[in-house]
Amino acid sequence: MKVGIVGLGLMGGSLSLALKKHSKDYYFIGLDHNELHCSQALQLGLVDEICTSTEALKSCDIIFLSIPVDGIISVSQQLGPLNDRCTVIDLGSTKEKISLSIPSDIRHHFVAAHPMTGTEKFGPTAALEDLYTDKVVVLCDLEKSGVHQQNVAKKLFTDIGMNIVCMDAKEHDRHAAFISHMPHAISYSLANSVMAQEDSKSIVALAGGGFKDMSRIAKSSPNMWEDIFRQNKSNVLEAINSFQSELKKCQKMVENEEWETLNDWMREANTLHDILD
Amino acid sequence: MKVGIVGLGLMGGSLSLALKKHSKDYYFIGLDHNELHCSQALQLGLVDEICTSTEALKSCDIIFLSIPVDGIISVSQQLGPLNDRCTVIDLGSTKEKISLSIPSDIRHHFVAAHPMTGTEKFGPTAALEDLYTDKVVVLCDLEKSGVHQQNVAKKLFTDIGMNIVCMDAKEHDRHAAFISHMPHAISYSLANSVMAQEDSKSIVALAGGGFKDMSRIAKSSPNMWEDIFRQNKSNVLEAINSFQSELKKCQKMVENEEWETLNDWMREANTLHDILD
Known part of the structure; x- marks a missing residue:
């Protein structure tokens, strides 16, 4: 399974470690405007490959957006069109503006998630294998996501040991x-x-x-x-x-x-x- | 060496554990108005004996006051007269009112200390052997303490691994x-x-x-x-x-x-x- 990670920091890096721990079946492609973070992520084995544009991510089964919340909105404008089975999961700490700003033609590809975990540290070197274990992930406005995308996200977060809570984005x-x-x-x-x-x-x-x-x-x-x-x-x-x-x-x-x-x-x-x- | 501990909570209990770890040479007498805490402290081996009034503590070499800060002021009014070699150390989180309220005839017996450590838990069952290890203890208005008492306090806090900082109480x-x-x-x-x-x-x-x-x-x-x-x-x-x-x-x-x-x-x-x- 090909997984794209946009943003190779604490959240993105830890996600790769957690998924790798659960299964050997993932291939990770990373994208980050910070070159140091790209080389660190490769060196730490967080990703198998680095790409330089969102275009290269379109063949992925899952794309994670683990970047600051304004970045999530701007990247989501450039992502479409996506292949039918692609699931895009954003990990932003705010949800309403993000949920509303995703272009409607690709809205069903998106799952708006907020994992209630983190540390004060940042960058790929801060990544922790168990950052997500036994923590809550809030999935928002889930009815706007496609059924396939809902299932992919639920399975994936459950696989890495998270507890799912559903809520609307405004709430x-x-x-x-x-x-x-x-x-x-x-x-x-x-x-x-x-x-x-x-x-x-x-x-x-x-x-x-x-x-x-x-x-x-x-x-x-x-x-x-x-x-x-x-x-x-x-x-x-x-x-x-x-x-x-x-x-x-x-x-x-x-x-x-x-x-x-x-x-x-x-x-x-x-x-x-x-x-x- | 006989050590009296007034207040058998987190601070007093942890002090006993830390001193015991450093030397077998201590005998602990505890005083606390909470009967449950008294029996728990005995059971946990934090004290060797329970007494019921400050009178019984006057034969101690060292008396710790590890009770709320208003209690420190009221107990210190009842402590005198004390034998020449007795050192009283209060562990209150405020220092000026305490330092000023100690009766002048026994002021030199007192060392006003504030160990910069603690947890949110309380009672004898919260006591930790390493609560004081590598932490700072602030000693206040030290010039008002007798030379013997200064030395006793400094040696004791150093023995349990604390770093001493001196300051006036107001500061x-x-x-x-x-x-x-x-x-x-x-x-x-x-x-x-x-x-x-x-x-x-x-x-x-x-x-x-x-x-x-x-x-x-x-x-x-x-x-x-x-x-x-x-x-x-x-x-x-x-x-x-x-x-x-x-x-x-x-x-x-x-x-x-x-x-x-x-x-x-x-x-x-x-x-x-x-x-x-």
């Missing part, structure tokens, strides 16, 4: 804004506010596990996140607002020394872990 | 507000804002590593953190304000679609990891 983007995108805005803000106030020596001396965990995703790729904030602007702004109200509540309770109410509020926050753990 | 509290206390306020706010907007099913489906990391410390003990926010109120409020300005910057850039500036601002945040990694 996905609102949830993702609260549970993923806004937390990134917070982590970036935390990193910048601490660096504005604290010297490096104190940060190194005093950073415990809590701060390290909360600032980890502030290392994420600005190019990738610029696109996500742009595509999911209104939901992200709503989520930031909602977070700000909660933080203001906390601030007021500390200011007014409402310790019992603050204690109850923290106890409420504790319950998140009844859901997550 | 510590400001740094800790930015690097530890305010991030806790953010994590609690994040947990509450997401639970207010999102149903459990979506949270479980969509929570990736980033959200899990950022909400992990929202599981921390409300009683412990109520005390910390109270004792470090003004610094915490300043740190929250500073974080809010940064988040507002992010919000404005998204709102006004200043994508290039947003990209630069995220790139700035990335540099935190040149400091931390």
